[in-house]
Amino acid sequence: MEYRQLGRWGVRVSVIGLGSYLTIGHHVDTEEGRRIIERAYEGGVNFFDTANAYNLGEAEKALGQYLKPFGRSSFVLASKVFAPMGKGPNDRGLSRKHVFEQCDASLKRLGTDYMDLYQCHRYDAQTPLEETIHAMDDLIHQGKILYWGVSEWTALQIGDACTYCERWGLNLPVSNQPRYSLLWRYPEKEVFPLCQAKGLGQVVFSPLAHGVLSGKYIPGAPIPEGTRAADASQNEIMMNLYFKEEILSRVQEMKRLAGEMSVATAQLAVAWILRRSTVSSVITGATRLEQLDDNLKAAEIKVPDEVAARMEELFPVPDQQLAAP
């Protein structure tokens, strides 16, 4: 396993990370979930991502439990705050009140004294940016979190946050967690250059576009049972963003490229992301142990320039970002 720094900061994360959205503590049962976390850890994964809102705290509880046997200092634990945790007016967002209360609740659910990385899951236009920054900075001083980061903020929002921190000598955000894959290249335009200039590392999510980039969805064929696409309770985002005949056909073309390299399509998709040195970790998701094994091997694959160029031709950077959830 290769480890990269989180941007310009000292902590090192495995290039293959493991997340828990829809999987650990949710659609994956306890035994398989435990096996997936154990296998990931044994395979060198040290970066584990979750969020308070994933299955309303159940993902954090499960992840905390499965990581218990391992030395706390041997992994980097990341969670998030922003999405609704209840129906009340203060049960969401990035106010000082909600951030402080949810940080304590996450620590309890995870069964740990500190989170290595605490991320603002989205930008909160209703809360002054300085309120959120001071809350994060205070949590660092309290020792409850070691670093803070953002997810799906625009380049302008990240730039404003950095400027404020620099001006007042506060702890800067160290990481950005954007949606990023061959099917979602928009961050390349502004977000990646800004983050590089400001020293934030990228820990990117949905690298397989919810499984579409594994090549298992054949255009025109029935959706395989037991997959995320086949489950109406999980497939809304992937159906809206990626599940189009044209995209599925291009993925089949990529499958041919993967075949020529004797690697799996999913591995090629993840290895392509890792060509970018400012990506610190690719946060994968696994519903089954075999998928994790498949995805771990991506860390060993070097994608030749000519193959990458062909992939980028198949999936160019869009002129405009689609509206994303």
Ligand SMILES: NC(=O)c1ccc[n+]([C@@H]2O[C@H](COP(=O)([O-])OP(=O)(O)OC[C@H]3O[C@@H](n4cnc5c(N)ncnc54)[C@H](OP(=O)(O)O)[C@@H]3O)[C@@H](O)[C@H]2O)c1
């Ligand atoms: N910051 C945010 O807003 C945000 C949003 C989403 C996710 N995330 C983070 O990013 C992590 C990963 O996101 P994601 O689950 O969307 O990632 P993904 O890699 O795009 O999709 C993972 C899913 O694809 C399928 N899959 C994975 N590996 C496969 C393989 N080798 N072959 C075939 N199918 C495979 C599995 O689904 P099936 O087997 O069920 O088909 C798996 O659950 C999450 O767990 C979470 O920690 C963050």
